[in-house]
Amino acid sequence: MKDKVVIAISGGVDSSVAALLLKEQGHEVVGITMCLGVAAEEGGRTKCCGPREIEDARRVCQLLEIPHYTMDFSGDLEEHIVKPFVDEYARGRTPNPCVACNRHIKFGTLLDKVTAMGFDFIATGHYARLEKKGGRSALSLSKETRKDQTYFLHAIKRETLDRIRFPLADLTKEEVRQIARKHRLPVSDKQESQDICFIPEEGYGAFLRTRSIDVKPGEFVDCAGQVLGIHRGFALYTLGQRARLGGWSGEPLYVLGIDARKNRVVVGGKANLMSPGLVADRVNLLVDNLPARAIAKIRYAHRGSACTVSLDGDLLRIVFDEPQEAITPGQYVVLYDDGVVLGGGVIQEVLN
Amino acid sequence: MKAIYLDYAATTPVDPEVIEAMHPYFRETFGNPSSIHSFGQQARTAVEDAREKVASSLGAKPAEIVFTSSGTESDNYAIKGIACANRRKGNHIITTTVEHHAVMEPSHFLEREGFEVTFLPVDSHGLVDPQEIARAITGKTVLVSIMHANNEIGTLQPIAEIGKITRERGVCFHTDAVQTFGHMPFTVDDLNVDLLSLSAHKLYGPKGVGALYIRQGVRLEPHMHGGEQEGKRRASTHNVPGIVGLAKAVDLAQRFMSEEGSRIAALRDKLIRGLFDRIDRVRLNGHPDRRLANNVNISVGYCEGEAMILSLDLMGIACSTGSACSSTSVEPSHVLRAIGLSIEETRGSLRFSLGRYTEESEIDQVLEVLPKIVRRLRAMSPAYRSISAGRGTGG
Numbered sequence: 216m217k218d219k220v221v222i223a224i225s226g227g228v229d230s231s232v233a234a235l236l237l238k239e240q241g242h243e244v245v246g247i248t249m250c251l252g253v254a255a256e257e258g259g260r261t262k263c264c265g266p267r268e269i270e271d272a273r274r275v276c277q278l279l280e281i282p283h284y285t286m287d288f289s290g291d292l293e294e295h296i297v298k299p300f301v302d303e304y305a306r307g308r309t310p311n312p313c314v315a316c317n318r319h320i321k322f323g324t325l326l327d328k329v330t331a332m333g334f335d336f337i338a339t340g341h342y343a344r345l346e347k348k349g350g351r352s353a354l355s356l357s358k359e360t361r362k363d364q365t366y367f368l369h370a371i372k373r374e375t376l377d378r379i380r381f382p383l384a385d386l387t388k389e390e391v392r393q394i395a396r397k398h399r400l401p402v403s404d405k406q407e408s409q410d411i412c413f414i415p416e417e418g419y420g421a422f423l424r425t426r427s428i429d430v431k432p433g434e435f436v437d438c439a440g441q442v443l444g445i446h447r448g449f450a451l452y453t454l455g456q457r458a459r460l461g462g463w464s465g466e467p468l469y470v471l472g473i474d475a476r477k478n479r480v481v482v483g484g485k486a487n488l489m490s491p492g493l494v495a496d497r498v499n500l501l502v503d504n505l506p507a508r509a510i511a512k513i514r515y516a517h518r519g520s521a522c523t524v525s526l527d528g529d530l531l532r533i534v535f536d537e538p539q540e541a542i543t544p545g546q547y548v549v550l551y552d553d554g555v556v557l558g559g560g561v562i563q564e565v566l567n
Numbered sequence: 568m569k570a571i572y573l574d575y576a577a578t579t580p581v582d583p584e585v586i587e588a589m590h591p592y593f594r595e596t597f598g599n600p601s602s603i604h605s606f607g608q609q610a611r612t613a614v615e616d617a618r619e620k621v622a623s624s625l626g627a628k629p630a631e632i633v634f635t636s637s638g639t640e641s642d643n644y645a646i647k648g649i650a651c652a653n654r655r656k657g658n659h660i661i662t663t664t665v666e667h668h669a670v671m672e673p674s675h676f677l678e679r680e681g682f683e684v685t686f687l688p689v690d691s692h693g694l695v696d697p698q699e700i701a702r703a704i705t706g707k708t709v710l711v712s713i714m715h716a717n718n719e720i721g722t723l724q725p726i727a728e729i730g731k732i733t734r735e736r737g738v739c740f741h742t743d744a745v746q747t748f749g750h751m752p753f754t755v756d757d758l759n760v761d762l763l764s765l766s767a768h769k770l771y772g773p774k775g776v777g778a779l780y781i782r783q784g785v786r787l788e789p790h791m792h793g794g795e796q797e798g799k800r801r802a803s804t805h806n807v808p809g810i811v812g813l814a815k816a817v818d819l820a821q822r823f824m825s826e827e828g829s830r831i832a833a834l835r836d837k838l839i840r841g842l843f844d845r846i847d848r849v850r851l852n853g854h855p856d857r858r859l860a861n862n863v864n865i866s867v868g869y870c871e872g873e874a875m876i877l878s879l880d881l882m883g884i885a886c887s888t889g890s891a892c893s894s895t896s897v898e899p900s901h902v903l904r905a906i907g908l909s910i911e912e913t914r915g916s917l918r919f920s921l922g923r924y925t926e927e928s929e930i931d932q933v934l935e936v937l938p939k940i941v942r943r944l945r946a947m948s949p950a951y952r953s954i955s956a957g958r959g960t961g962g
Contacts, residue, residue, distance in 0.1 A: 245881065282880070282881065284877050284880075286873055286874075286877070287873060327947050328871075328874055328947070330947065331874065331943055331944045331946065331947035332874055332877060332878045332881075332940075332943070332944070333878070333943060
């Protein structure tokens with residue numbers, strides 16, 4: 216059936232190929248590039264929505280003969296993503312803005328707008344899959360397991376799943392590149408960006424300083440509070456990260472905790488990073504009921520570990536079969552069962 | 568369905584007669600007007616004929632017309648040229664907060680170079696008060712630059728009245744007439760101006776050619792240095808086909824102007840009335856009657872211009888908004904902000920600009936399509952739902 220579909224096209228290879236596939240399937244496709252107001256400085260590194268990226272997206276749409284527009288989401292980015300991101304950092308936590316962007320912007324404001332404009336679906340170049348299970352849409356792993364992006368998508372509202380398409384569900388990244396090359400898309404060999412789009416080239420420190428977060432040296436301490444060295448500013452550290460102290464010759468030290476108020480970073484041996492479980496809140500469910508057993512991922516790069524799950528009101532309690540390393544408050548925990556995303560939440564507390 | 572173009576203020580299609588007039592100057596009469604030989608002389612004749620045409624349409628002398636590449640270049644030349652030539656006399660410039668970027672940016676540039684620029688505010692209709700200009704003039708003022716008609720909201724400024732004041736005070740007066748030249752009858756003496764910018768592509772002529780009227784005796788520092796073209800005021804090989812095209816477009820404009828103006832104004836009024844009848848919470852931006860015959864600028868409450876424009880374009884209707892995401896900026900229109908609109912109202916703005924080929928059936932089509940788009944978009948707006956629900960409980 217011919218649907219009216221908007222492809223959220225970034226100027227990268229994935230969304231460009233997704234647009235191409237939709238067009239080949241015979242849908243009525245319109246490309247929209249979200250302008251987030253974080254254009255690269257003149258001569259700077261390419262950013263997700265800098266002028267060059269928008270130009271690439273436009274060029275691809277011209278080649279595919281589909282209409283292309285840019286829409287301004289700079290206000291939404293600031294309100295829903297950047298402000299909460301900065302607030303979390305100020306508390307010494309490490310947030311994941313891409314999860315929030317998918318929930319509030321791509322599959323939030325943008326989806327609402329294109330629905331109001333009369334489109335049936337929104338599509339993106341994410342590596343993820345949607346399939347019907349018991350009459351409802353379920354989010355599950357794509358063929359490209361190494362680059363699967365369901366972790367970033369777990370927080371989108373369940374009722375929106377029926378209006379979403381992921382055309383890359385059955386392709387690997389290499390296959391996507393091959394398709395792009397075969398069709399001579401000008402973006403086929405572009406590098407993918409691993410960075411957060413609104414963080415400038417100068418890095419987190421520079422960005423946080425523009426947001427009035429005082430990034431200044433403070434003390435590394437051990438669990439007993441004894442000072443071991445000087446760090447560059449608490450906001451630049453993430454739990455579980457290896458801490459390099461000048462002149463330290465003992466066993467390797469890792470960040471165990473961050474005290475934002477005192478600008479202190481607590482460090483200790485690797486064994487101290489292990490913990491048996493966690494409690495998460497702001498839970499988003501993509502299924503009717505959570506099973507008692509599941510696989511949990513505690514960060515994007517985590518392979519996932521078997522656990523026992525219980526949901527009490529809005530609190531999700533997860534106990535792992537094996538203790539896990541560096542469970543980080545502020546990060547998302549995402550639950551899977553046989554490749555299906557059950558939902559997830561924000562890690563609030565680490566169990567001892 | 569035939570696409571409907573309602574963005575004539577952005578640019579116009581070239582009239583077939585203009586194309587025909589330009590045609591011989593690409594291959595047959597291709598000479599360089601600066602050359603001595605017969606090829607050059609023929610091209611030179613074409614340029615000088617064109618100069619006479621443009622000059623006479625403005626009630627000016629041919630020597631007072633300098634051909635440029637665009638309205639933007641004319642504005643830059645006028646403002647920077649006057650500023651540089653009068654450094655010893657003074658360093659103060661007066662303009663308004665609603666000028667085109669082609670005037671705003673040279674003004675900001677001069678500020679960085681040590682000039683003082685007064686940006687006068689306008690009222691809620693976009694009008695500047697001539698008395699405020701009189702008050703702002705000091706002994707250091709070297710230029711007043713006020714646009715003839717605003718490109719976004721269509722408001723016509725009291726240029727003749729301002730010109731009287733500047734003349735009495737002995738201050739040079741520039742107007743950007745890009746939106747009015749060829750659309751309304753006037754001469755430079757009617758307007759009391761010393762400098763006037765115009766552009767061909769807003770009056771069914773080609774892109775890449777414009778002109779600056781410079782009253783005899785007014786001295787400007789040239790900004791293009793090179794050959795001796797244009798009396799050494801603007802070096803650069805003449806764009807002969809473009810200049811010929813501009814003259815032909817002026818010729819046609821003079822022929823059609825009065826009839827076309829009233830026809831377009833009637834369509835404009837029909838569109839405004841129709842939009843007010845069919846859509847609630849809509850406001851007209853700009854002056855109710857002191858406005859361009861072809862300009863309709865509205866703000867639709869609880870609706871984003873971006874979404875409206877996109878929906879209209881997908882239905883084959885082209886117009887513009889005061890708050891669109893171009894590839895580098897998402898700044899809301901400085902003009903709409905200057906007349907007191909909130910950021911919200913700026914976001915909900917749409918500009919339709921009509922022209923020579925606009926037909927009544929196209930206006931009917933807009934009136935048919937836009938209310939439906941607005942209803943659909945508003946259905947998704949929580950803010951609109953809550954106010955319309957509030958209204959519902961009352962009745």
